[in-house]
Amino acid sequence: MVKNSLRMLLAGLGIGPRIVLIFALVFSSMGGLGLVLMRNSLLPAFERMERDVALQSAWRVVSGFEQHMSSLADMNRDWALWDELYFHLQRADPVFERSNFGPEAMQSVKYHAVLLLDLSNQVAGFGSRAFSGGMQAQVQDLAVPLLERLTVSPVQPQRTECGLARVARVLSAVCWTGILQSNGQGPMVGTVVMARELDADSLKDIARFAGATFTLEQLGANHTPVSAQGAWTLPALTYLSNTQLPAQFSANAIAMQYLLHDLNEKPLAQVRIHMGRELMTHGRNVIQDVLFQLATVAFATGLVLLLTVHWWLVHPVSRLRRALAKISHTKRWDKPLVVDRPDEIGALTQGINSLLSVLRKQVDALEETSSTDALTGISNRRRFDLRLDDELARLGRRTGALSLLLLDIDHFKRYNDRYGHPQGDAVLRQFGALLGSSCRRQDLPARVGGEEFALILPDTDEAGAKAMADKIMESLATLALEHDASPTASVVTVSMGVATWSVLQAGGDETFYAQADKALYAAKHLGRNRVCAYGSPYVPSL
Numbered sequence: 296m297v298k299n300s301l302r303m304l305l306a307g308l309g310i311g312p313r314i315v316l317i318f319a320l321v322f323s324s325m326g327g328l329g330l331v332l333m334r335n336s337l338l339p340a341f342e343r344m345e346r347d348v349a350l351q352s353a354w355r356v357v358s359g360f361e362q363h364m365s366s367l368a369d370m371n372r373d374w375a376l377w378d379e380l381y382f383h384l385q386r387a388d389p390v391f392e393r394s395n396f397g398p399e400a401m402q403s404v405k406y407h408a409v410l411l412l413d414l415s416n417q418v419a420g421f422g423s424r425a426f427s428g429g430m431q432a433q434v435q436d437l438a439v440p441l442l443e444r445l446t447v448s449p450v451q452p453q454r455t456e457c458g459l460a461r462v463a464r465v466l467s468a469v470c471w472t473g474i475l476q477s478n479g480q481g482p483m484v485g486t487v488v489m490a491r492e493l494d495a496d497s498l499k500d501i502a503r504f505a506g507a508t509f510t511l512e513q514l515g516a517n518h519t520p521v522s523a524q525g526a527w528t529l530p531a532l533t534y535l536s537n538t539q540l541p542a543q544f545s546a547n548a549i550a551m552q553y554l555l556h557d558l559n560e561k562p563l564a565q566v567r568i569h570m571g572r573e574l575m576t577h578g579r580n581v582i583q584d585v586l587f588q589l590a591t592v593a594f595a596t597g598l599v600l601l602l603t604v605h606w607w608l609v610h611p612v613s614r615l616r617r618a619l620a621k622i623s624h625t626k627r628w629d630k631p632l633v634v635d636r637p638d639e640i641g642a643l644t645q646g647i648n649s650l651l652s653v654l655r656k657q658v659d660a661l662e663e664t665s666s667t668d669a670l671t672g673i674s675n676r677r678r679f680d681l682r683l684d685d686e687l688a689r690l691g692r693r694t695g696a697l698s699l700l701l702l703d704i705d706h707f708k709r710y711n712d713r714y715g716h717p718q719g720d721a722v723l724r725q726f727g728a729l730l731g732s733s734c735r736r737q738d739l740p741a742r743v744g745g746e747e748f749a750l751i752l753p754d755t756d757e758a759g760a761k762a763m764a765d766k767i768m769e770s771l772a773t774l775a776l777e778h779d780a781s782p783t784a785s786v787v788t789v790s791m792g793v794a795t796w797s798v799l800q801a802g803g804d805e806t807f808y809a810q811a812d813k814a815l816y817a818a819k820h821l822g823r824n825r826v827c828a829y830g831s832p833y834v835p836s837l
């Protein structure tokens with residue numbers, strides 16, 4: 296079914312269009328396949344890379360928060376291993392308190408609030424300075440969230456913990472450590488707590504470090520954002536992984552949205568990270584460039600291949616086909632086809648030339664056989680008729696006249712009767728040979744009937760034809776073939792009639808032949824062994 300449809304489709308197409316069709320099919324399939332492969336493998340690869348880059352940016356945002364916390368943790372740890380503080384917790388020293396928690400002392404520190412708790416978590420000291428918005432932290436702003444935390448996770452000696460918290464409605468990092476002696480020895484005498492605001496400068500630093508822009512939006516105490524996709528409780532870098540990175544991809548941007556939990560794991564703020572899709576845009580442009588270049592290369596390759604196939608295959612085959620069509624149309628196979636290549640087409644042309652030469656030889660042989668009289672070996676009636684037509688057609692174009700000589704052996708019936716038919720054949724053969732040897736190359740001797748011969752004499756006037764007739768008669772006389780049954784001579788003789796035309800006349804070859812025949816009849820009538828020319832007074836007109 297498919298095979299038949301394909302055959303019908305290709306039926307009217309030559310080699311050239313078929314090759315073009317095959318090329319078009321192959322190249323468009325390759326192009327389509329390339330496009331599908333690129334779409335299915337390259338674009339997803341770019342998307343994966345983009346997702347990885349987004350993850351790294353998110354990771355750096357988290358890391359930025361942690362670094363902010365980490366510097367606070369360092370300060371907090373230093374305080375926790377400070378001997379003077381250790382002793383202050385054991386025996387309160389107002390001087391120490393003033394010089395470290397007093398309003399003047401707090402102006403030069405890098406945190407916004409510090410709180411001391413004794414072992415029973417009672418406040419043992421507090422100091423604060425204004426946040427960037429002007430607010431001032433109070434004891435309970437720090438104590439309330441911390442004490443809630445300590446109920447589930449008490450302070451461990453030698454261990455600094457941190458988290459985010461809302462301190463006087465200001466988003467801050469909070470760190471706390473158990474207070475020990477500077478050599479790390481106990482017993483633990485209390486807890487030092489510090490808070491530092493996540494101010495605009497810190498957020499800018501984090502954004503610069505992350506290489507991504509993000510917004511931080513505080514949530515109300517009971518607020519649960521609907522659009523939250525993930526959540527961090529800092530420090531919580533281990534929460535992030537490829538699979539846990541929810542991100543929304545739109546045409547121009549990637550949006551990631553996460554919840555920040557406070558140190559008691561309550562929703563505190565919402566972080567929104569925004570990234571452009573430059574990588575994907577770049578990827579698309581790369582794919583488009585590659586596709587365009589591939590298409591250009593494929594087109595150029597296809598064109599070169601097509602031209603090559605055309606010049607090496609289609610063109611010579613078409614030339615061969617045209618040459619063969621011309622041969623079969625003109626029936627002229629005398630010129631061999633030109634072989635100018637050492638390949639299969641050259642071999643094919645050579646093969647055709649061999650076949651043509653065999654055909655030529657056979658046609659020539661057939662031509663010869665069909666135009667030759669079997670008994671005498673000279674031309675037969677067929678070739679005589681053709682040649683007479685040709686000569687008459689040429690008559691108007693040449694200056695010389697055309698003469699026709701008809702020859703008939705005298706009393707040949709009697710000869711046969713007297714000497715037998717085979718001997719009669721021998722006479723005919725001898726006479727044919729005599730005719731052949733007597734005439735010029737351009738003359739045509741032929742046997743046109745039983746004992747009737749003819750001689751076409753181009754460029755020969757009547758006098759020339761008569762001279763030729765006389766020469767033949769003399770040659771025959773020289774042969775002196777005995778014919779004692781003849782009533783007119785003792786040897787074989789011949790009568791001849793001549794017709795000569797200088798221009799083509801009405802009736803053409805039939806009239807011309809009839810005139811020569813009329814002259815021959817006259818020669819017979821006048822006693823045989825002579826030549827008569829049509830137009831002579833003793834030859835009757837047609």
Ligand SMILES: Nc1nc2c(ncn2[C@@H]2O[C@H](COP(=O)(O)OP(=O)(O)OP(=O)(O)O)[C@@H](O)[C@H]2O)c(=O)[nH]1
Nearest residue numbers: 703704705706707708709711716717719720745746
């Ligand atoms: N041996 C032989 N005889 C042939 C051949 N063809 C024709 N003839 C004979 O030639 C003879 C011709 O005889 P006719 O036409 O009567 O003429 P003729 O006897 O030559 O007499 P005229 O032409 O009047 O002189 C016939 O007997 C034919 O049989 C042939 O191929 N071989």
